[in-house]
Amino acid sequence: VPKTINGFSIGYDAESGESVDKESFMITRDYNFVNVDFYVEYRVTDPVKYLFSSENPVAILKNLTQSYIRDTIGLYDVDSVITTGKNEIQASIKDKIITRLDAEDIGIQLVNITIQDAEPPTQEVINAFKNVENAKQGKETSINRANQKRNEDIPAARAQVDETLKTAQAQAEERVNEAKGQTARLNELYAEYQKYPLITKQRMFYETMEDILPDMKIIIEKSNGTTQTMLPLESFIDSGALKGTGGGTGGNNAGTSAGGAADDTVTGGDVNEDME
Numbered sequence: 001v002p003k004t005i006n007g008f009s010i011g012y013d014a015e016s017g018e019s020v021d022k023e024s025f026m027i028t029r030d031y032n033f034v035n036v037d038f039y040v041e042y043r044v045t046d047p048v049k050y051l052f053s054s055e056n057p058v059a060i061l062k063n064l065t066q067s068y069i070r071d072t073i074g075l076y077d078v079d080s081v082i083t084t085g086k087n088e089i090q091a092s093i094k095d096k097i098i099t100r101l102d103a104e105d106i107g108i109q110l111v112n113i114t115i116q117d118a119e120p121p122t123q124e125v126i127n128a129f130k131n132v133e134n135a136k137q138g139k140e141t142s143i144n145r146a147n148q149k150r151n152e153d154i155p156a157a158r159a160q161v162d163e164t165l166k167t168a169q170a171q172a173e174e175r176v177n178e179a180k181g182q183t184a185r186l187n188e189l190y191a192e193y194q195k196y197p198l199i200t201k202q203r204m205f206y207e208t209m210e211d212i213l214p215d216m217k218i219i220i221e222k223s224n225g226t227t228q229t230m231l232p233l234e235s236f237i238d239s240g241a242l243k244g245t246g247g248g249t250g251g252n253n254a255g256t257s258a259g260g261a262a263d264d265t266v267t268g269g270d271v272n273e274d275m276e
Contacts, residue, residue, distance in 0.1 A: 049107030
């Protein structure tokens with residue numbers, strides 16, 4: 001009896017490669033049908049038991065293998081059988097067969113069992129599974145892109161938040177310092193006011209007028225009861241000529257020279273200087 005490693009196929013003919021449906025056709029945990037092909041490797045460990053403990057040890061091994069294959073495939077969903085669960089399924093079947101052969105003690109040992117191929121039974125189902133796999137890949141691609149976008153946007157948002165906080169803190173410090181400076185100036189001014197109230201009032205008035213008057217417009221108004229003439233000083237500076245508005249005798253004032261009008265305005269009856 002040779003003790004070399006031998007093998008046989010389950011689910012297909014090893015010589016012709018044609019599928020054997022009665023061996024490969026199985027049902028999964030989620031009630032899907034699938035064709036699964038296996039190749040089994042074994043060797044004889046005890047020639048005496050191999051010859052006399054059973055009538056056909058290889059046939060026993062094949063029946064046990066088919067039984068445990070169907071039992072194990074029924075514990076997994078179709079996606080695991082076709083794609084990601086092959087190694088786990090192979091290891092589970094191998095452990096079950098080895099344990100059973102040790103109990104039977106027929107002089108034969110399982111060396112290895114391998115899933116050769118696993119696919120849905122019809123072309124329509126195969127195409128459906130391909131579409132499912134493409135959808136899964138598209139899902140993974142979208143998730144990866146979303147994660148990449150998140151990894152880019154979150155640091156940018158955090159940097160913008162830090163910049164906004166720093167800007168707000170700088171503005172807060174600036175306003176606080178400005179308020180403290182104004183408070184200090186007011187406190188000093190109030191201290192001076194308590195010492196010399198009248199002088200402090202006059203000084204504040206003069207300083208305020210120095211700030212306001214340069215930006216104000218001055219208009220000289222002349223009225224004799226029947227006519228009224230408005231003389232903006234800007235016209236003296238810009239054109240050197242006196243422009244008057246009004247009716248009645250106001251036309252006579254407009255015909256006078258710039259110098260004569262200015263003299264008449266200064267020496268007139270009611271002259272008011274209004275500051276706007």
